[in-house]
Amino acid sequence: MRIYPICPACLLNRAYMESRFVTDDEELIFKAVGVALKVLAEKYFTRSINAHIATEMHRKVYEVLGVEDPYKEVKEKANKVAMENLPIVKAFVENQPDTFRASAIASIIANTFDYGVMGHEVEDEDFLTFFIREFKKGLKIDDLDEIRELCKGKVCYLTDNCGEIVIDTLFMKEIKKICERLTVVVRGKPIISDATLEDALAVGVDKIADEILTNGEGAIGIIEEELPPETLERLESADVIIAKGMANYESLSDSRFKPIAFLLKAKCKPVAMDLGVEVGDMIAMLRR
Amino acid sequence: MRIYPICPACLLNRAYMESRFVTDDEELIFKAVGVALKVLAEKYFTRSINAHIATEMHRKVYEVLGVEDPYKEVKEKANKVAMENLPIVKAFVENQPDTFRASAIASIIANTFDYGVMGHEVEDEDFLTFFIREFKKGLKIDDLDEIRELCKGKVCYLTDNCGEIVIDTLFMKEIKKICERLTVVVRGKPIISDATLEDALAVGVDKIADEILTNGEGAIGIIEEELPPETLERLESADVIIAKGMANYESLSDSRFKPIAFLLKAKCKPVAMDLGVEVGDMIAMLRR
Numbered sequence: 236m237r238i239y240p241i242c243p244a245c246l247l248n249r250a251y252m253e254s255r256f257v258t259d260d261e262e263l264i265f266k267a268v269g270v271a272l273k274v275l276a277e278k279y280f281t282r283s284i285n286a287h288i289a290t291e292m293h294r295k296v297y298e299v300l301g302v303e304d305p306y307k308e309v310k311e312k313a314n315k316v317a318m319e320n321l322p323i324v325k326a327f328v329e330n331q332p333d334t335f336r337a338s339a340i341a342s343i344i345a346n347t348f349d350y351g352v353m354g355h356e357v358e359d360e361d362f363l364t365f366f367i368r369e370f371k372k373g374l375k376i377d378d379l380d381e382i383r384e385l386c387k388g389k390v391c392y393l394t395d396n397c398g399e400i401v402i403d404t405l406f407m408k409e410i411k412k413i414c415e416r417l418t419v420v421v422r423g424k425p426i427i428s429d430a431t432l433e434d435a436l437a438v439g440v441d442k443i444a445d446e447i448l449t450n451g452e453g454a455i456g457i458i459e460e461e462l463p464p465e466t467l468e469r470l471e472s473a474d475v476i477i478a479k480g481m482a483n484y485e486s487l488s489d490s491r492f493k494p495i496a497f498l499l500k501a502k503c504k505p506v507a508m509d510l511g512v513e514v515g516d517m518i519a520m521l522r523r
Numbered sequence: 524m525r526i527y528p529i530c531p532a533c534l535l536n537r538a539y540m541e542s543r544f545v546t547d548d549e550e551l552i553f554k555a556v557g558v559a560l561k562v563l564a565e566k567y568f569t570r571s572i573n574a575h576i577a578t579e580m581h582r583k584v585y586e587v588l589g590v591e592d593p594y595k596e597v598k599e600k601a602n603k604v605a606m607e608n609l610p611i612v613k614a615f616v617e618n619q620p621d622t623f624r625a626s627a628i629a630s631i632i633a634n635t636f637d638y639g640v641m642g643h644e645v646e647d648e649d650f651l652t653f654f655i656r657e658f659k660k661g662l663k664i665d666d667l668d669e670i671r672e673l674c675k676g677k678v679c680y681l682t683d684n685c686g687e688i689v690i691d692t693l694f695m696k697e698i699k700k701i702c703e704r705l706t707v708v709v710r711g712k713p714i715i716s717d718a719t720l721e722d723a724l725a726v727g728v729d730k731i732a733d734e735i736l737t738n739g740e741g742a743i744g745i746i747e748e749e750l751p752p753e754t755l756e757r758l759e760s761a762d763v764i765i766a767k768g769m770a771n772y773e774s775l776s777d778s779r780f781k782p783i784a785f786l787l788k789a790k791c792k793p794v795a796m797d798l799g800v801e802v803g804d805m806i807a808m809l810r811r
Contacts, residue, residue, distance in 0.1 A: 240542070240556035244535035251529050268528035269567050276564030279557050
């Protein structure tokens with residue numbers, strides 16, 4: 236998915252927000268937003284993939300701020316809230332007639348744990364009410380039956396945010412029951428609120444997956460040139476790639492990799508438009 | 524007031540919004556936002572006055588869009604809503620013990636009629652409830668007594684938005700009762716939702732003021748180099764300049780003109796911070 240005209244304002248807002256997370260030094264914040272603006276102005280007319288432009292922008296902002304992980308606290312909070320709610324979600328999922336389907340939907344609902352998308356509010360209070368309402372709403376695009384079939388082979392699971400990865404473990408367990416091999420790919424370095432190896436280990440992904448790999452340099456989504464050879468091989472040889480969240484969609488929607496199952500909640504207009512759904516809709520869409 | 528790090532995101536959002544007002548041509552919108560991004564990236568590090576950067580940005584966006592006034596309908600709607608509510612506001616003001624003060628506050632409340640500031644919502648339903656609540660809240664900075672004294676001389680009244688200018692007429696009438704001369708200055712060309720000569724005439728400012736002048740090329744606020752000689756003279760010779768709204772504040776807060784009475788509602792964080800008040804606060808602040 237290429238950059239849309241409303242993306243730069245949202246990205247700049249995020250650059251400001253993450254600067255504010257780590258400092259009250261107004262001069263430093265001024266510079267950090269300035270470098271973000273510069274990257275956006277340079278890259279906008281190249282019409283590159285939004286997530287790639289965002290990756291470059293955030294890296295430059297982090298450099299100016301002189302911090303490795305401005306979202307450290309935000310991510311810890313997201314994981315904590317999700318861990319607290321995991322038992323109820325688990326009980327709910329286990330109570331459903333089709334646990335594969337229920338856990339997949341739960342993992343899509345958990346994609347809501349995204350701090351930073353403009354206009355998108357995270358509800359971490361009264362989680363169960365929120366969860367059940369979303370669950371009942373169901374999926375706008377639902378290819379879960381086909382996705383389940385493909386999960387009988389080699390699965391490459393691309394995670395997205397912290398918090399979300401906690402609920403992902405329920406779906407990973409269901410995949411693990413039927414798959415030939417489960418590879419989980421996390422970000423190779425801290426970037427926005429996305430899950431890294433540290434998060435994956437903290438929430439016990441290592442006890443479920445056959446292996447945990449990274450996307451290399453911690454791009455938001457996938458930048459093929461940055462992938463470690465092993466990760467690239469897993470993407471190429473997978474019977475299905477499970478791509479969680481908007482950034483993985485943005486960076487893979489026009490890629491050569493297939494088949495890919497995009498599991499996400501459309502949290503902003505550009506992604507919703509690109510998918511042909513409404514903001515707030517959840518999808519499990521298979522691209523063969 | 525110089526540009527703040529959160530300004531570019533807001534301005535870009537506005538560039539997008541005004542493009543969307545006039546066209547569904549995605550390619551044209553892409554270009555319009557691109558030119559906005561270019562102006563912002565070029566000007567940000569000059570740390571110029573925010574309203575001046577915004578002026579340049581909007582002019583370039585209009586040029587790309589090929590329209591003279593993307594806010595035409597928005598402005599007409601704002602004037603219409605304000606005209607419908609004028610009789611109640613008038614009755615309310617006339618019922619107050621001090622009509623100068625009451626009409627001044629009414630004109631500040633009317634500064635809420637601003638479509639386009641990010642995160643700022645215009646309430647045009649149940650106007651009276653909204654109006655009375657705001658009126659009771661009162662002013663955070665209140666120099667109205669001193670301002671009244673200065674209004675006994677030559678007054679130069681800089682208007683702001685459409686809609687707002689309708690309610691301004693009540694305050695203008697009060698000034699007219701005591702002043703030596705009332706000059707009203709509107710934008711010389713359409714720019715965002717600001718009032719032009721056409722709007723001033725439509726709402727009857729010509730029946731109140733001694734004269735209506737313009738700011739020349741329609742800057743958002745005042746760009747001194749663009750002022751017609753007569754307008755410049757009035758600003759220089761005024762016993763008090765009444766500057767309505769955020770853009771007039773942004774462009775005059777560090778200027779050589781004085782004394783200036785800034786009458787506005789702080790609708791965004793940067794202006795509120797600059798004034799040392801909270802977002803939502805109303806002020807009538809005299810700078811001698």
